[in-house]
Amino acid sequence: MLQAIKRLFGQATTPVSDTVTLTHIPREHHPISRKDISENALKVLYRLQKANHEAYLVGGGVRDLLVGLKPKDFDVVTDATPEQVRDLFRNSRIIGRRFKIVHVLFGREVIEVATYRTGAEETDDEPSGKDAAHVRSQKGMLLRDNVYGTLEDDVIRRDFTVNAMYYTPKDFSLVTLPQSMEDIAQRLIRIMGNPEQRYREDPVRMLRAVRFAAKLNFNIEAQTAAPIKPLGELLEHIPAARLFDDVLKLFMGGYAVRTYDLLHEYGLFKRLFPDTAKILQQTDNASYDRLIRQALANTNDRIAQGKPVTPAFLYAAMLWPVMHTEATELSAHGMPTLPAYQQAGQDALSRQGRRTSIPKRFQISIREIWEMQLRLPQRHGQRAERLVTHPRFRAAFDFLLLREAAGEVTDGLGQWWEDYQEEHVDGRVAMVKKLGAPAGGKRPARRRRRPQ
Structure with missing residues (x-):
């Protein structure tokens, strides 16, 4: 062509x-x-x-x-x-x-x-009124x-x-x-006119240059690329709601992995996800980068297959390094794990919302995906069956597989849930029984019925 x-x-x-x-x-x-x-x-x-x-x-x-x-x-x-x-x-x-x-x-x-x-x-004399x-x-x-x-x-x-x-x-x-x-x-992306002036007119054009380069597999022409890093901070003046829409265009178009690489190359990822970018810069956090890349690759695959994708899963992956790091620190200071996840998640979403706003309906889904990572290991009694019927189970299970693919050790938890979903009722009961008693040797206490 x-x-x-x-x-x-x-x-x-x-x-x-x-x-x-x-x-x-x-x-x-x-x-x-x-x-x-x-x-x-x-x-x-x-x-x-x-x-x-x-x-x-x-x-x-x-x-x-x-x-x-x-x-x-x-x-x-x-x-x-x-x-x-x-x-x-x-x-x-x-x-x-x-x-x-x-x-x-x-x-x-x-x-x-x-x-x-x-x-x-x-002109220096701009219209007024x-x-x-x-x-x-x-x-x-x-x-x-x-x-x-x-x-x-x-x-x-x-x-x-x-x-x-x-x-x-x-x-x-x-x-x-x-x-x-x-x-x-x-195969070049070239801006019309003076690059610096055009970016100052609308800083989102820097994101568009990256998006088109990723989508078309083109390169960004040298003069078009040169001002992007120095002017990247202008994105901080763009309304958070507009940047949310642009993030979806960047990562939900079927070419998310290349987009992710180009955003890092031109210093724009940190303008969109500042907290995540800081954590990824630390040398001992390579697993977080692998998790994000795998999430983006999975998103590409789903789009190619005509399957639906949701911003909640994308943001859950992008902000997992922030939430997980802060939850771990809170737990280390004595806070129970679930409250630590809840507080760290709320803080991460609140700060991110000041950069790229996240609609409330997606925030709820994101928190549920994160918190269910703590519930998925709890499979004794009727818990496994209750979990598998939860409306957010599939997303939480897929997120668990991301964590494993990134190198996190879960003692085969992902495979267990994979097998559990394929079993019939009797097989599921047998799988739960095979787990034995919960950690600590105690079975979940039965809830006493109130007197009629």
């Missing part, structure tokens, strides 16, 4: 400015086919065009089709304003303040429609960007060259930059 892309150079071009030129690639010279595009995305494109608006499929969906991947979603860009788009689609709504966009809803599928935008003016179109923070972060422009303007303000891709079903052509095609052919 990439060899074919190299042959696309030399197509008709249109100047965008003194330094930027657009390449127009006709259908016979690119591999994108309508049959690979969502029917709903095509409906949006056709209706906009029928209403005499320009409309293109844009960005990652086009890029993925070009390199032979199957896009997960499709975005549209148009010269129609958000209000005009909303008027054309009853099944739509305008969202966002920082960037106004329209979501056109087709059941569970959402087609995102954005209006062409022009880049923010390079609640209606300011371009608004920046004191650190240069772009807080609002709702100045609408032309297709050419929109191309220039794209974040990375590989995302400056526009496809129209009107004549099935592809419109892009020569540099975009060259970077795809050379």
Whole structure:
């Protein structure tokens, strides 16, 4: 596929400015086919065009089709304003303040429609007031960007060259930059414009550079990569809720292990998981790194098999080094093990929530996965059967297997539970009896019935 892309150079071009030129690639010279595009995305494109608006499929969906991947979603860009788009689609709504966009809803599928935008003016005199179109923070972060422009303007303000891709079903052509095609052919992630300025406008672009490099198995171009480590601290000014969403994009896209490596390489992992990063830096904590890597590899496998994945399991693995280390220290100072786990878990989640917020429903699941690690060895009497029917048992059992794979010795506990799940009732009873008396030689006391 990439060899074919190299042959696309030399197509008709249109100047965008003194330094930027657009390449127009006709259908016979690119591999994108309508049959690979969502029917709903095509409906949006056709209706906009029928209403005499320009409309293109844009960005990652086009890029993925070009390199032979199957896009997960499709975005549209148009010269129609958000209000005009909303008027054309009853099944739509305008969202966002920082960037106004329209979501056109087709059941569970959402087609995102954005209006062409022009880049923010390079000036020291920033607009003021609640209606300011371009608004920046004191650190240069772009807080609002709702100045609408032309297709050419929109191309220039794209974040990375590989995302400056526009496809129209009107004549099935592809419109892009020569540099975009060259970077795809050379497998490079290159930011548009001045890297430091673009990262200051939106520090999350550093995470996006890593994500695209991991997903496409591309390298980050040298000048694009150079400012990432020095500017990584800017991520600390991003709202925690937004970073939670970006963590999910980073690790739940099917390429989590390579993402993890790149985040470490560019000094960004410590910006997302500062407590975990500190513990991983200690030479005697290699088992924690193995546990995280195995969790990420398992996540990749489940996604490849079309199985569901949950942020709770991901965060349970990422924060296990923090919780386990602190719980061990509390126990060493005399606190009973379960309360130590509970306090350490609550503290770890609270601190992490200030960096990447974690919804309460996931926090509950995370704590249950951790605390069940203490309950899984307690299999006598009816405990094993109660545990195996617990709604969080499967996740806790999978987490136990992670701990064993990372090198933790559990005296075959994982295999015991594997066998127990495969046994019928009589076999399960026999397995529990074979365990003998609980540690200490005492069987669990029977609960006395209250007098009627």
